[in-house]
Amino acid sequence: MSFLGYVRPDGSVGTRNYVLVIPQGIISKSICDFVVGAKTIVTTDHGSGRTAGDRETIARLLIGLGRNPNVASVIVHAASPGAGYPELGAKRLADEIAAGKKRIEILDPAKDGGTYGAIAKGIQLARVMVYEASRLRRVEVGDEHLCLGVKCGYSDTTSGIAGNPAVGYLYDKIVRAGGTAMFGETTEIIGAEHVLAKRAINPEVARAILDAAAIQEAKAKATGLDIRTVNPVPSNIKGGISSLEEKSLGAIHKAGTAPIQGVLKYAERPKGTGLFFVDNWMGHLSIFAGYAAAGANIVLFQLGGGGVTGRTLLEGSPTVVVPFLWTTANPKTYAAAKDSIDFYSGTVIEGTETPEQAGERLYHTVRDIASGTLSRSETLHYSEPIDMYLQQPRF
């Protein structure tokens, strides 16, 4: 099977076709306000006062977004407060994005006539770049060019028994076709890590999965708190989930059954194809941007919703350049927010479809959206800032 995508010079395939302007700031925002089809990011951090490890994470996020197959070309400006650190300098970012062989331009207010001058030059460049991008046509390509990222959230018991299994079917299908799929949320594998470790392709990967869970569990224990006061979160408990282990054992169903090829850091690009576990955090303002930086061209939020009554409009999560889908198996969630939800698999609970039949339907929805149909959240301008997954203290 196949979808219609934009083939990039490095052979990757986009499901969208944007010009990206990074890092955040008034130069990037002004260019995007002025030019159709240009995108930028909003985060709460520039990297100033961050350790080398966290600065490298920020760099991975920025470089990864630039290299994302949904990006036709990139403008990097040199006016970020973090840009004085070598890791976050405009030249370093541009050089690494250039490995993707796409057009890159650098704006430097020191050379381009100050901030006003850099904005003016950026607008001129971006207009040409979006015009150039628009001349590219979608072509039919195989599913091996799909790269998926997923999180489950507001999980309730419909997530583990019907929502996640439909996503798991999709994951298995894309991996079998030669594509790439990522899942993560390390806290939510505690209690299920032994199941995942058995699926690792070798003992090193198995050890990395067990270590990720053990480190996270040790951090939780070091707080002296009962994890149940934190996670499962109140909406999980209201939805029928009784323990972190129960949440984890349901959560891993979204990853299907394929062998696990490796463990990735937040925003790290996978080497090779297949299923990967990402050592990341569940927060929706964090995780999807990380998948986008890792090269995802479709991301899914599998929603339970037992505890979100009254939410009739679901805004998407920040991905910057990647289509974001809402899926749910909870009939009440679906009824309340139908026009925000891309896919419903409550049919599995109602007994009218098997998880496989629902998963096959999800696959067709994903192909459509990969080929250009807008996801429901793409019909909204609203976007929240990215909360980069930085784990070290600030100084």
Place this chain on the structure above:
Amino acid sequence: MPGKRALIMHPSDNVATAVEEIQPGEEVTIPLGKDSLSVRAIELIPFGFKIALHEIPRGEIIRKYGDTIGRATTPIAKGAMVHIHNLEGVRARGDLERRGEG
């Protein structure tokens, strides 16, 4: 009339998940391969919540998905709801660690 429905995720599980609201005294039918199990609810089990398939003594491991989801903090009667009032998770428990029980 067929009983209300609940799903069991693995044959070794001692709880099932209600996929419709179950009233006290109602018979619950749980498909298990080609067969089915039957249990009478002794209290209200809301949609998405768990019902005990047999009597579970205090301290016994509670299983769903064929794996451990916690242990019983009180004796649980057959047909009773299983949730945070009678099940506790045992992983990542900093409180137990602090008390030297982890």
